[in-house]
Amino acid sequence: MTTILILTGIGCLLGALIILAGKVLPPESRDLKRVERIAELLPGMNCGACSYSGCFAYAQALVKNPKTLLDNPCMVLLQDTEKLKLVEASLGLTVNVTMMERKACIHCGGGSEDICQWAGTDTCKGVAQRHKGYKRCPFGCLGLGDCIMACPQNAIYMNSEKGVAVVDWEKCNGCGLCVAECPQKLIQLVPANTKVALLCTYASIKNIPGREKCDVGCTHCKKCVRACEHDAITWNSKRLTPIFDHNKCTLCLKCVEACPQNTLIACVKEKVLVTD
Amino acid sequence: MNELISIFIGMALVNNFVLSRFLGLCPFFGVSKKLDNALSMGIAVTLVMFLASVVTWFIYHHILVPFNVEYMKIIIYIVVIASLVQIVEMAIKRTNVTLYNALGIYLPLITTNCAVLGITLINTQEDFSLIQSMVSALGGGIGFLFVLVIMSGIRERLELSDVPKSMKGLPIAFITAMLLSLTFFGFGGMV
Structure with a gap:
């Protein structure tokens, strides 16, 4: 009987602790959500052609400095007009694709x-x-x-x-x-x-x-x-x-x-x- | 102090988790392809090992022993480690995005890493004090990190070497692990 009580007690305690941690800790920064949204639009192949370690790192760089898209464009993204438009919209700039070749x-x-x-x-x-x-x-x-x-x-x-x-x-x-x-x-x-x-x-x-x-x-x-x-x-x-x-x-x-x-x-x- | 040092060296080198206890072998082969990943995984495991040891020490000595239910320790330790990893992941995600991104999938994967469960059970079995279990967890974690980094360095070079076709990939990695394990037997007489 004590065993069951102890196990349940510890389980409940840990569950409460997780909920508490979720409340107490500072909420996820807005930037992270933006980064995640942009990272979803990127090709996700982590090819490294943009010289960043992967698409997520590239998305982070984009959020930090939107001009990165102009100086160091993702070549795969440029070919996908639909997704490019979404990225442009969330970064607030437009890319002239022909100039980016x-x-x-x-x-x-x-x-x-x-x-x-x-x-x-x-x-x-x-x-x-x-x-x-x-x-x-x-x-x-x-x-x-x-x-x-x-x-x-x-x-x-x-x-x-x-x-x-x-x-x-x-x-x-x-x-x-x-x-x-x-x-x-x-x-x-x-x-x-x-x-x-x-x-x-x-x-x-x-x-x-x-x-x-x-x-x-x-x-x-x-x-x-x-x-x-x-x-x-x-x-x-x-x-x-x-x-x-x-x-x-x-x-x-x-x-x-x-x-x-x-x-x-x-x-x-x-x-x-x-x-x- | 001497005792703590011998516990640390014993955990890190002599009774290395991967190469002499054969615990945590899945990340040893799975995550040792790239040096960066191996480093992140090693750091994450060290962190979780340390926290898990501290928390389970308190639970064992202040809940399990007084109520005389020591035989439940395995299942309780698993629950504790799983929820601990959850909290740590949440904390890292909300405070340091770069670190969270670097650790990536490896943090949740540690939940099922037997080396973490191993260190808590060994601490209980050896009847370590709180300080001793902290040191042994650090030793175990750093030993794990050490081996993972060595292995990934070797495997990065193996990738570019002229290995016979049938030996390419995992087979040669197993042979490398065997040789590494033999090398670590050299530490046998140290502690």
């Missing part, structure tokens, strides 16, 4: 020589985890094609001559799935109206002069800035890279001609990737 760009031109033979796993991630790769440039494309495996559009192919992956902009729909795949962090989503791109990433790291590491690396010579007649190129002295203003660019290709390392390439929409 993005393409993947791999910021490496290849050309760094192999300094050792690699005979282990044939994935970029495996190589990058154990060593800094087998190329002279520790930041370059490893050319084992993790991004190719990730691309649902088959838009990435391997330039076997240079050992570097290249994106076919005609096929690329800017989903961004490849961005998270690259262990070297070479892939970036750039606006689809990008006219000239810098195919080098270690430019931002000061102590590695390009010409020692590879034939096509940026040497920070700033010739492109001087060559531009339309003030479309400015120099980012913090990252030591040129910045392109694609609205001012007339695609005269003077900067591409001026680049002594051929690091700059012209991306023209009609003809996908034109080097030189």
Whole structure:
């Protein structure tokens, strides 16, 4: 008899405690409900292409700063007009979908020589985890094609001559799935109206002069800035890279001609990737 | 003090929950694929273990023993742990959303984690005082976290390694767990 009473008593006590906790604790913040509502509208695949850890984290970022949707849009959401409208309504801003179009760009031109033979796993991630790769440039494309495996559009192919992956902009729909795949962090989503791109990433790291590491690396010579007649190129002295203003660019290709390392390439929409 | 240290080390390393007591094996294999998840799970388990030990100590010594119903301890402990997890989840959800999101599904999953029930029963069985059971719960939780983190680190690398096709995935994880368990036998003489 006592057993039954004690068990019932403890059960009731704990039940009361839970109810009490529900009353005493501060109510769920309004933001959380908004975040949950937006997270429901997001694709929910947690692909990580937006560089957040998942759709929930992205929804949190959206609630915190609605402009995130413009700067760093969810590519899957942009294709779903119905849900996009709902998200826009709850964030209070509108998105111009055509302006948001993005393409993947791999910021490496290849050309760094192999300094050792690699005979282990044939994935970029495996190589990058154990060593800094087998190329002279520790930041370059490893050319084992993790991004190719990730691309649902088959838009990435391997330039076997240079050992570097290249994106076919005609096929690329800017989903961004490849961005998270690259262990070297070479892939970036750039606006689809990008006219000239810098195919080098270690430019931002000061102590590695390009010409020692590879034939096509940026040497920070700033010739492109001087060559531009339309003030479309400015120099980012913090990252030591040129910045392109694609609205001012007339695609005269003077900067591409001026680049002594051929690091700059012209991306023209009609003809996908034109080097030189 | 020495006794507390030996209880802590005994719980964390010598009688490690996963590798020598073989408790809490489901999260050990289920949640050890990614380092971040393993860390969240380990922290959540440590937290719940600690709270459960404190609460069950009071219930055992102030309710079960006076009324002479010690044999009911298993069922009461289960009820206590389940409701405790409920309250903790509610508290975290309303105070720290980021932490709640990081722990995610693992917090409610702990309700059925045998390592948590295990620590409360072991504390009762060893007749620990309140301080001793707190230390042993912390030791057990940190030992669990430790092993989970080691395992997930190894498994993250295994994923990228050239494993024979028939061994890929869980089989090689079992072999890894076996080797880890053998390593932990090395702590055997410590306490």
